[in-house]
Amino acid sequence: LSFQKAHFTISAPDIRHLPADSGMEVAFAGRSNAGKSSALNVLTRQNSLARTSKTPGRTQQINVFALDDERRLIDLPGYGFAKVPLEMKQKWQLALSEYLQERKCLRGLVVLMDIRHPMKDLDQELIHWAVESNLPVLAVLTKADKLKSGARKATLLKIKEAIPGFGGDVSVITFSSLNKSGLPELESVLQQWFQT
Numbered sequence: 001l002s003f004q005k006a007h008f009t010i011s012a013p014d015i016r017h018l019p020a021d022s023g024m025e026v027a028f029a030g031r032s033n034a035g036k037s038s039a040l041n042v043l044t045r046q047n048s049l050a051r052t053s054k055t056p057g058r059t060q061q062i063n064v065f066a067l068d069d070e071r072r073l074i075d076l077p078g079y080g081f082a083k084v085p086l087e088m089k090q091k092w093q094l095a096l097s098e099y100l101q102e103r104k105c106l107r108g109l110v111v112l113m114d115i116r117h118p119m120k121d122l123d124q125e126l127i128h129w130a131v132e133s134n135l136p137v138l139a140v141l142t143k144a145d146k147l148k149s150g151a152r153k154a155t156l157l158k159i160k161e162a163i164p165g166f167g168g169d170v171s172v173i174t175f176s177s178l179n180k181s182g183l184p185e186l187e188s189v190l191q192q193w194f195q196t
């Protein structure tokens, strides 16, 4: 499986417009500005596959990137923007929980979090939904280059200690789009999820 072959397939306004529920997919989620687009670009070795630094709070689409005929990466809209109206937030949360519960081809959820502000309420909620749906979760602590080694390790440890509280298959890595640390670990988890 080669992530470099990823290519944009479609943008969907909501989960009802996603491709047919067949094959396998892995979804990427995170608060706006968490570094999701940058991570997807590093993973796929493409500088502009996923668009970085979008206008905050703008209505976002779900982007679908195909790896091959069977496998897809799903780039879910960033969440957690203060300015988004409550009604839209609730709609999105409902849609997301539905997607996690009902999408049969979904093999796992990658939750990207800025290592300086990890495990906000919505991040935790999302992880809970995934666990309830028996989906494995990889928490990716992004922008690891922003912290010194000691602080980075301390945060990683803190998250590792919190993980059993979720009760499911949750793991965590640190990641940097700048120096590509964590990339082999990310790839290895995705390879596993996409295997069967």
Ligand code: GDP
Residues within 6 Å of the ligand: 030, 031, 032, 033, 034, 035, 036, 037, 038, 039, 051, 052, 053, 054, 078, 142, 143, 144, 145, 146, 175, 176, 177, 178, 179
């Ligand atoms: P998204 O909204 O989650 O897709 O986040 P982006 O990928 O657009 O990144 C948000 C901002 O964080 C941009 O200014 C990126 O350049 C920056 N950024 C993303 N990843 C990293 C990283 O690993 N290290 C550093 N230092 N900055 C990053």
